[in-house]
Amino acid sequence: MSLLADKYHLDIKSIRLIPVQSISNVVSSIRGSQADGTINAATQMVPLTASGEAHLIGWLSDEVRYQSAITFVSTRTANERRDMLERFFRAFRKGLRDYHDAFTGPGEVRTDGPTAPEVLGIISKYTGEAPEQIKLGIAYAPANGGLDTKNIAQQIEWFRSQGMLKNPVDSEAVIDRRYVIELPIK
Numbered sequence: 001m002s003l004l005a006d007k008y009h010l011d012i013k014s015i016r017l018i019p020v021q022s023i024s025n026v027v028s029s030i031r032g033s034q035a036d037g038t039i040n041a042a043t044q045m046v047p048l049t050a051s052g053e054a055h056l057i058g059w060l061s062d063e064v065r066y067q068s069a070i071t072f073v074s075t076r077t078a079n080e081r082r083d084m085l086e087r088f089f090r091a092f093r094k095g096l097r098d099y100h101d102a103f104t105g106p107g108e109v110r111t112d113g114p115t116a117p118e119v120l121g122i123i124s125k126y127t128g129e130a131p132e133q134i135k136l137g138i139a140y141a142p143a144n145g146g147l148d149t150k151n152i153a154q155q156i157e158w159f160r161s162q163g164m165l166k167n168p169v170d171s172e173a174v175i176d177r178r179y180v181i182e183l184p185i186k
Contacts (some may be wrong), residue, residue: 001039002158003064030054042137043129061140067138067148067154067183078176085179090149093145093181100143146183149175 005012020029023044029035030045031053038045039060048054071092073085102119105111112135120131127134153171160168 004060005066005068024110027108043133044137046133046136065148065151067151070147070152074178078179089145089179096145097143099141103138104140104143108140110140142183144181144183146181147175148183149180 001015001017002012004010005015018029018035020026020035023040026035026038026040027044027048030048031039037057042059045054045056049056050153078085086145098115099119102113102115103110105113116135117131122127123134149171152175156165156169156171156174159165
């Protein structure tokens, strides 16, 4: 929300943000008109838009770029189980490549490729959501699983500037460069 506010020169303090603690509570707050809007996973909002209880006004990814999902591991595991983590990341990145190729076309634009139905089927099997619902909320993932380290630092700084971090946090102290592939900045 802060990125949108910055982009459109809105005072973030003029927007009432409601901490609701879970995705199901976000959906309920929209359904019950306790909140005017949300930024949420599309797959969670599709039923509300289908029933007319909510309206899609835009895709966040069309407006701003930010790192929204990352993989964490304990410091002990990172230090003591490097071989296991390297094997995990090889498999993880292979899966990301399959996902990327299924849903990303030339120019890194959302486009279903020939393997999209197969990958949708796999996602459906493990999430319990219908492929038609999943398809509406396919998020972009870089083919190599890269991390936007610059954006991680920006997000940490934003949380600090809002008084949401008690102590200073150095992004380099929380990013383990032994395992990270840096996402190229566009």
